[in-house]
Amino acid sequence: MFKILKYSFYDLMRSSWSYVYFLFYLGLGSVLLFLNNDVSKAVITLMNIIVVLTPLIGTIFGVMYYYNSREFTELLLAQPLKRSTIFIGQYLGVAISLAMSLVIGLGIPFFAYGLLQSTEIFNFLSLIIVGTFLTFIFTALAFNIALSNENKIKGFGYAILLWLFLAVIYDGLFLISLVVFQDYPLDKLSLTATMFNPIDLSRILILLKLDISALLGYTGAIFQQFFGTNLGMISSLAALLIWVIFPVYRIYKKSAKKDF
Amino acid sequence: MFIVINGYAQTIEVCNTCAVKSINEAIAKSKPFGKIMVQKGIYLEHDIIIDKPLHMVGINNPIVDGEKKSYVFIVKSDSVTVSGFTIKNPGQSYTKDYAAVYISQSNHFKFENNTLEKVFFGFLIEKSHYGTINNNQVSSNAVDQSSSGNGIHLWYCSNIRIENNEVHNLRDGIYLEFVKESEIINNKSYDNMRYGLHFMFSNHDEYHNNTFTNNGAGVAVMFSKFIKMTGNTFTQNWGTASYGLLLKEIYDAEIENNTFQENTIGINVEGSTRITYIRNNFIRNGWSVKIAGACYTNNFKENNFLNNSFDISYNSHMNDNTFNSNYWSSYTGYDLDKNGIGDVPYRPVKLFSYIVNKTPETIVLLRSLFVDIINFSEKVSPVFTPDELVDSTPLMKPIQ
Numbered sequence: 233m234f235k236i237l238k239y240s241f242y243d244l245m246r247s248s249w250s251y252v253y254f255l256f257y258l259g260l261g262s263v264l265l266f267l268n269n270d271v272s273k274a275v276i277t278l279m280n281i282i283v284v285l286t287p288l289i290g291t292i293f294g295v296m297y298y299y300n301s302r303e304f305t306e307l308l309l310a311q312p313l314k315r316s317t318i319f320i321g322q323y324l325g326v327a328i329s330l331a332m333s334l335v336i337g338l339g340i341p342f343f344a345y346g347l348l349q350s351t352e353i354f355n356f357l358s359l360i361i362v363g364t365f366l367t368f369i370f371t372a373l374a375f376n377i378a379l380s381n382e383n384k385i386k387g388f389g390y391a392i393l394l395w396l397f398l399a400v401i402y403d404g405l406f407l408i409s410l411v412v413f414q415d416y417p418l419d420k421l422s423l424t425a426t427m428f429n430p431i432d433l434s435r436i437l438i439l440l441k442l443d444i445s446a447l448l449g450y451t452g453a454i455f456q457q458f459f460g461t462n463l464g465m466i467s468s469l470a471a472l473l474i475w476v477i478f479p480v481y482r483i484y485k486k487s488a489k490k491d492f
Numbered sequence: 493m494f495i496v497i498n499g500y501a502q503t504i505e506v507c508n509t510c511a512v513k514s515i516n517e518a519i520a521k522s523k524p525f526g527k528i529m530v531q532k533g534i535y536l537e538h539d540i541i542i543d544k545p546l547h548m549v550g551i552n553n554p555i556v557d558g559e560k561k562s563y564v565f566i567v568k569s570d571s572v573t574v575s576g577f578t579i580k581n582p583g584q585s586y587t588k589d590y591a592a593v594y595i596s597q598s599n600h601f602k603f604e605n606n607t608l609e610k611v612f613f614g615f616l617i618e619k620s621h622y623g624t625i626n627n628n629q630v631s632s633n634a635v636d637q638s639s640s641g642n643g644i645h646l647w648y649c650s651n652i653r654i655e656n657n658e659v660h661n662l663r664d665g666i667y668l669e670f671v672k673e674s675e676i677i678n679n680k681s682y683d684n685m686r687y688g689l690h691f692m693f694s695n696h697d698e699y700h701n702n703t704f705t706n707n708g709a710g711v712a713v714m715f716s717k718f719i720k721m722t723g724n725t726f727t728q729n730w731g732t733a734s735y736g737l738l739l740k741e742i743y744d745a746e747i748e749n750n751t752f753q754e755n756t757i758g759i760n761v762e763g764s765t766r767i768t769y770i771r772n773n774f775i776r777n778g779w780s781v782k783i784a785g786a787c788y789t790n791n792f793k794e795n796n797f798l799n800n801s802f803d804i805s806y807n808s809h810m811n812d813n814t815f816n817s818n819y820w821s822s823y824t825g826y827d828l829d830k831n832g833i834g835d836v837p838y839r840p841v842k843l844f845s846y847i848v849n850k851t852p853e854t855i856v857l858l859r860s861l862f863v864d865i866i867n868f869s870e871k872v873s874p875v876f877t878p879d880e881l882v883d884s885t886p887l888m889k890p891i892q
Contacts, residue, residue, distance in 0.1 A: 446778030
């Protein structure tokens with residue numbers, strides 16, 4: 233598996249897309265930190281971007297990589313290798329290279345700015361953790377879609393649709409349902425609905441750092457318990473982990489049965 | 493014979509080995525305007541009634557322990573000065589306001605450099621005028637509001653100066669009811685159950701350069717007129733009903749140069765009229781300013797609103813308040829003529845803050861892309877938020 237991972241990883245490292253992605257974060261981080269001189273504002277802007285952009289890049293890259301390397305995959309399948317090794321290896325290659333672009337791209341400007349001396353280090357860490365999780369989740373989801381669809385156009389379509397749904401439409405439906413049912417107790421519903429969307433989960437994780445004062449403004453015992461203690465952070469992280477494990481498990485299952 | 497001689501002496505000394513062993517005894521023996529020096533030691537006394545003008549000095553921090561029975565010091569005379577004592581354990585009661593120091597109908601008192609510990613009420617001052625409370629430490633270990641008292645409690649007083657004190661772990665740090673023309677300066681009030689500083693029916697008072705941290709609410713100003721608030725810091729008042737500053741039914745106040753940082757609600761305004769907010773900093777609060785109802789002619793000028801989750805929350809369509817020349821960190825406009833003023837007006841009330849007012853649970857969608865989209869569409873054509881509530885001269889750079 234590590235050999236496949238290494239090949240995929242080097243393959244991607246050689247492609248200019250990784251560099252573009254890396255340079256994008258490097259540029260963005262530097263501009264926000266050095267031209268603005270307001271770390272809190274930079275973190276808020278970065279959060280808005282990471283929460284939307286990493287899933288998009290993750291899905292597109294995952295689908296693209298799978299379809300592009302199809303011939304190579306078929307060649308590998310002819311070798312005495314386990315299928316799970318091939319696909320999980322490819323998945324990890326893509327996800328790790330994307331995550332690295334993010335971590336290094338944002339890490340350099342933050343360290344250059346003197347992050348280690350500032351109190352913003354926890355905000356930075358939560359940004360990085362959330363970004364990495366989102367990359368892993370959405371690359372896995374993209375691989376799932378690609379594995380299930382032979383037709384490239386269909387695959388791409390579903391991938392984009394998935395991103396659009398989780399990034400925008402889900403929140404819209406969520407908001408409308410909360411407003412429609414506002415006469416009912418909604419705190420459990422709203423927290424549960426958050427768990428079913430990795431983008432919302434990541435947002436909550438960052439809000440726990442940035443906007444805790446606003447989150448504690450709502451009078452409700454469940455919210456208080458969730459946001460006021462470590463429960464919120466622990467359960468969000470656990471849910472994100474499940475969001476990684478479940479799609480990866482499905483890649484494993486699906487690839488074992490797939491007919492090439 | 494001895495008593496007579498001692499009576500003429502200006503100074504009476506109290507200690508475990510002296511002729512006078514208790515403070516009560518010393519007061520009884522002292523003449524008006526005499527001086528009592530209390531040496532280091534523990535004095536188990538309560539209901540110490542000071543009924544003549546006296547100057548009492550604690551030397552090397554003598555401890556007066558009320559043994560949780562009743563009041564500790566009771567001042568019933570003008571011109572009493574007390575300094576350098578540690579006073580602790582007054583009684584605790586649901587029917588009587590036992591205090592470490594109880595001052596009643598006495599003017600020109602002065603309490604300096606005392607430490608009040610484990611108190612029910614710290615200073616309880618009634619119908620007294622021209623007093624000074626300076627450099628004292630008042631603390632307790634309050635666990636709930638009903639069984640705890642206030643640090644410095646003033647009732648029907650005027651011209652009192654409360655300066656450089658530290659009050660913590662009480663119900664209200666400093667409480668003023670029917671208090672006029674008093675000044676509260678440079679105090680630190682923190683970890684109190686209810687309010688750091690609480691005004692009720694008190695007019696023409698001022699408070700400057702105080703720090704209020706982690707209280708139920710920093711400062712509550714209710715039913716008061718002509719209050720000046722400058723240079724104070726309100727931080728980390730977190731919770732469901734927590735405010736940096738709570739204004740309720742107040743008129744003609746001035747709020748200048750204060751800093752509101754990381755509070756759930758920076759300022760909560762209800763039924764308040766003719767208030768000017770100038771050059772305040774609102775930094776990373778949940779809501780900087782939450783305006784409930786019946787607020788007229790409030791004027792916000794030259795304030796900095798930096799990275800708050802919500803800048804202004806407003807629950808009615810009518811607006812009679814003005815916002816001018818403030819700096820808003822979430823302003824996205826441009827300044828083509830380079831005069832430092834944004835060319836596009838800023839709308840501080842977002843559609844999402846209106847939604848959160850209606851359905852509080854939606855707060856979990858804060859900073860979601862969808863919310864940004866609906867905020868943007870509301871900005872383009874306001875439907876739900878007050879149309880005329882705009883800052884038409886937003887600043888491009890924060891005010892230093």
